[in-house]
Amino acid sequence: MDQTSTIRDHTMFRVILKGMSHPGKVYCLPVFTGEGPSIDDLLGCLMDNEVCFAVIDDRNLETVLARHTNSRQASSEDADYIIASKGSTLGKLGGFKRGSLEYPDTGATIIYLVEELSEAKGGIVLSGPGVKGTASLRITGLDPGELQLLREVNSEFPLGVDAIFLDRCGNIACIPRSSQIGVN
Amino acid sequence: MGYVAVKGGNEAIEKACQLFAYERTKGQSPPLGIDQIREQLYLAIDRVMGEGSLYAPDLAALAIKQSAGDTFEASFMLRAFRATQQRLGYSLPVSTEKMRVVRRISSAFKDIPGGQILGATSDYTLRLLDFDLLKNDEARRCAFREKVFSNLPTDAEIPSAFPKVISILRREGLLADTIEAAHKESRLSDITRQPLAFPASRSASLQALARGETGGMLALAYSSMRGYGNIHPTLGELRIGYLPLTMPHPVTGKPYVVGEVKVTEAEVLARMQGSDGVPRFSLGYGLCFGQNELKAISMAMLDRCTRTEKPSSPVEDQEFVLYHIDGIEAMGFCNHWKLPHYVDFLSDLDRLRKAQNLARTRNLSENADADV
Amino acid sequence: MLMYEWLQKDDELRADKAQTAGYPFGFMDDGAKKEIRRSILKAVAIPGYQAPYGSREMPIARGWGTGGIQITLSIVKPDDILKVIDQGCDGSVNAVNIKKFVAMVAGVTITTDTTAATIIQTRHRIPEERMTDQQILVLQVPYPEALREVEPSEIETRRMHAEADYSRMWLYLYEDIVNYGEITISYRYPVTVNGRYITDPSPIPRWDVPKLHMSETLFLFGAGREKRIYAIPPHTTVAPLEFEDHKFRTENFSGKACTRCGATDTYLDEVIDNAGVGRSYFCSDSGYCDKRRKTWNR
Numbered sequence: 001m002d003q004t005s006t007i008r009d010h011t012m013f014r015v016i017l018k019g020m021s022h023p024g025k026v027y028c029l030p031v032f033t034g035e036g037p038s039i040d041d042l043l044g045c046l047m048d049n050e051v052c053f054a055v056i057d058d059r060n061l062e063t064v065l066a067r068h069t070n071s072r073q074a075s076s077e078d079a080d081y082i083i084a085s086k087g088s089t090l091g092k093l094g095g096f097k098r099g100s101l102e103y104p105d106t107g108a109t110i111i112y113l114v115e116e117l118s119e120a121k122g123g124i125v126l127s128g129p130g131v132k133g134t135a136s137l138r139i140t141g142l143d144p145g146e147l148q149l150l151r152e153v154n155s156e157f158p159l160g161v162d163a164i165f166l167d168r169c170g171n172i173a174c175i176p177r178s179s180q181i182g183v184n
Numbered sequence: 185m186g187y188v189a190v191k192g193g194n195e196a197i198e199k200a201c202q203l204f205a206y207e208r209t210k211g212q213s214p215p216l217g218i219d220q221i222r223e224q225l226y227l228a229i230d231r232v233m234g235e236g237s238l239y240a241p242d243l244a245a246l247a248i249k250q251s252a253g254d255t256f257e258a259s260f261m262l263r264a265f266r267a268t269q270q271r272l273g274y275s276l277p278v279s280t281e282k283m284r285v286v287r288r289i290s291s292a293f294k295d296i297p298g299g300q301i302l303g304a305t306s307d308y309t310l311r312l313l314d315f316d317l318l319k320n321d322e323a324r325r326c327a328f329r330e331k332v333f334s335n336l337p338t339d340a341e342i343p344s345a346f347p348k349v350i351s352i353l354r355r356e357g358l359l360a361d362t363i364e365a366a367h368k369e370s371r372l373s374d375i376t377r378q379p380l381a382f383p384a385s386r387s388a389s390l391q392a393l394a395r396g397e398t399g400g401m402l403a404l405a406y407s408s409m410r411g412y413g414n415i416h417p418t419l420g421e422l423r424i425g426y427l428p429l430t431m432p433h434p435v436t437g438k439p440y441v442v443g444e445v446k447v448t449e450a451e452v453l454a455r456m457q458g459s460d461g462v463p464r465f466s467l468g469y470g471l472c473f474g475q476n477e478l479k480a481i482s483m484a485m486l487d488r489c490t491r492t493e494k495p496s497s498p499v500e501d502q503e504f505v506l507y508h509i510d511g512i513e514a515m516g517f518c519n520h521w522k523l524p525h526y527v528d529f530l531s532d533l534d535r536l537r538k539a540q541n542l543a544r545t546r547n548l549s550e551n552a553d554a555d556v
Numbered sequence: 557m558l559m560y561e562w563l564q565k566d567d568e569l570r571a572d573k574a575q576t577a578g579y580p581f582g583f584m585d586d587g588a589k590k591e592i593r594r595s596i597l598k599a600v601a602i603p604g605y606q607a608p609y610g611s612r613e614m615p616i617a618r619g620w621g622t623g624g625i626q627i628t629l630s631i632v633k634p635d636d637i638l639k640v641i642d643q644g645c646d647g648s649v650n651a652v653n654i655k656k657f658v659a660m661v662a663g664v665t666i667t668t669d670t671t672a673a674t675i676i677q678t679r680h681r682i683p684e685e686r687m688t689d690q691q692i693l694v695l696q697v698p699y700p701e702a703l704r705e706v707e708p709s710e711i712e713t714r715r716m717h718a719e720a721d722y723s724r725m726w727l728y729l730y731e732d733i734v735n736y737g738e739i740t741i742s743y744r745y746p747v748t749v750n751g752r753y754i755t756d757p758s759p760i761p762r763w764d765v766p767k768l769h770m771s772e773t774l775f776l777f778g779a780g781r782e783k784r785i786y787a788i789p790p791h792t793t794v795a796p797l798e799f800e801d802h803k804f805r806t807e808n809f810s811g812k813a814c815t816r817c818g819a820t821d822t823y824l825d826e827v828i829d830n831a832g833v834g835r836s837y838f839c840s841d842s843g844y845c846d847k848r849r850k851t852w853n854r
Contacts, residue, residue: 197649267584268584271585376610382711512613513618513781516617516618516781517619517698520619523649523650524642524643524650525759527681527760527761528680528761531743531762534742534808535741539740542738
């Protein structure tokens with residue numbers, strides 16, 4: 001890999017790390033090409049042939065990602081990375097890998113592609129590690145049933161999945177399994 | 185009193201590195217050639233390649249030269265170099281029956297199909313210093329070489345392949361199936377990519393052992409041979425030679441021989457109870473780069489010992505063995521004690537002083553009570 | 557290239573020079589970095605839990621900070637400002653080696669000023685000056701397993717963490733109190749992170765443990781030889797293990813001040829004079845001491 005794309009990966013990852021350490025806060029991904037940051041740029045700094053992934057509801061994206069990251073495709077129950085291409089897991093979230101008590105880190109990471117993210121009031125109320133007091137995260141384009149599914153799948157900490165949200169403008173926000181998800 | 189200059193550390197370190205290189209180069213003797221090390225210290229090369237986990241004789245020679253003969257440092261350099269190299273792919277599995285043998289013996293049988301081929305070994309030498317070697321006598325070297333090749337039978341039959349001793353045992357139903365269904369691996373581990381998790385898979389365990397430090401492994405295996413544990417081994421076969429390195433062709437995918445690699449292979453047999461109640465021999469397997477018989481035999485012992493159902497000594501504890509045989513990790517950590525630890529020590533000192541005060545106070549009050 | 561040649565290069569190393577030397581940006585191959593990043597994200601999502609990872613060899617020996625270096629190299633950007641300290645000191649052996657190496661392969665600017673740094677890599681100390689949410693502290697860890705003191709087996713300590721079965725650790729502390737009148741652990745004082753995992757904060761002195769609790773900054777812990785990464789995110793509870801009647805206490809420096817800058821509120825190194833008799837004290841955090849000296853008129 002050439003120097004430029006390596007440095008891009010580093011820059012991209014720092015933003016993701018910021019997002020995961022500050023749940024509910026919205027961060028802008030770096031832009032490299034004219035079109036704006038895409039899901040394959042985001043996943044390109046994390047995924048390779050050591051992990052496997054599944055895409056919900058977008059066949060084309062499956063092919064693009066497989067080529068871009070060299071990762072293997074798998075069922076959503078076996079995948080390390082699941083991409084919910086339309087802001088929904090179609091009710092399947094409960095079946096994703098939550099890890100084991102000895103190795104909770106083997107739980108999956110889910111990336112929701114949504115419309116818009118903002119820190120405006122009246123959104124999802126988050127608290128826990130990384131959050132000073134509480135944080136409010138507004139998401140448009142997320143299937144309304146997903147939050148409850150997320151609460152359930154993460155109800156037995158340290159087992160769980162970790163969520164990254166990516167909106168159309170290239171902003172991200174994260175909800176790791178350590179977060180408490182309240183209602184507004 | 186003078187305070188240790190904060191910025192002085194830089195210069196001191198540079199000078200220390202310079203001095204290290206100087207120690208090696210200050211003498212009158214001509215610099216060692218890489219070819220000299222490769223040819224005349226070939227066993228050190230083999231050891232360093234195995235422990236560095238990189239088959240590269242010239243680089244191993246360079247590392248040995250640069251480290252002034254410190255095999256731990258040399259292995260470390262190879263390992264570090266390995267980490268910078270791009271991974272092209274994995275070679276295809278090869279049977280060691282395909283080995284171009286240069287040495288091959290078995291202790292289990294007096295004679296074996298293909299014969300006991302002693303090869304080049306120091307096993308039978310008398311360990312008497314040869315003072316003739318103090319002189320660099322080129323004429324003597326030439327005469328010796330001529331002598332070796334004179335009077336050789338011109339029509340000696342050399343088999344192109346040697347059957348494995350264990351295949352004889354297998355045919356007669358004497359060898360246990362090493363791989364039980366429950367332990368079959370769908371995907372081989374790669375310990376350079378994933379960390380060891382316990383209980384470790386067979387492929388992970390063998391990889392860790394193959395790159396282990398010879399002395400450490402020998403010490404552990406020796407403990408087992410002497411009786412710590414319940415394995416009573418026999419050397420089924422030891423063979424040394426060149427294995428073809430086969431890769432799938434990048435375009436056609438067909439097997440494609442890219443070269444050959446010298447390895448030592450040891451197979452150790454020990455008695456065990458089969459799952460059907462019928463006793464059989466179980467196999468311990470050792471394989472490492474170059475000619476390193478102590479390591480291969482120790483590896484085979486450790487492979488067998490760490491698969492014991494009920495470990496009764498450290499050498500039978502897989503976690504204990506695999507965590508402590510890596511030379512690079514062991515030497516790094518041992519050396520790290522030379523790093524400054526004064527903050528930690530001071531913290532300890534604070535605790536100790538406090539604990540001493542408490543102990544003294546206690547003693548005083550106990551004595552006072554006694555006096556009353 | 558030899559280490560001493562690297563050390564001889566001037567401090568103004570840029571990424572383009574690193575490429576000429578034949579090393580990719582960040583030294584390690586992309587596969588290695590991606591694995592580390594994945595582990596880091598999981599570590600942040602599960603505060604205090606030790607995530608295993610492959611751990612590549614570095615040209616610096618195991619036990620000398622390879623875990624910290626691997627984290628730094630996986631997250632560093634060319635515009636980062638890096639500070640590296642060992643026992644609080646910027647000029648120490650270990651710190652110098654590491655910062656030269658990272659500058660060489662990532663082209664970062666080096667600083668001794670805690671407040672100016674974006675990434676600080678440290679061995680056994682947390683800087684005196686409070687860090688912000690724009691900074692990351694990467695700690696080098698020799699023993700990631702807090703429970704190793706009471707249990708040598710990894711299989712068993714994994715189980716203990718899995719089941720939050722920490723009774724043997726508490727018993728160990730209790731026995732300390734019975735034998736010595738108090739908990740004698742000095743550095744590596746065990747803490748409970750986010751109310752769940754008992755975690756080893758690395759061999760920082762007790763003095764530094766309170767800095768981990770509800771901080772603004774992200775703490776990343778790298779154990780290269782033991783092949784673990786763990787994390788304490790900002791705004792996370794970190795509670796040192798203690799009993800109602802035997803509370804956690806930091807080291808006591810009352811009556812002592814730094815000879816160089818006069819500070820009475822920092823962790824002090826004790827230095828014995830040449831005659832082996834007198835004692836002087838100096839701030840362990842050399843960068844902070846330098847700053848104070850500039851503003852403090854003796």
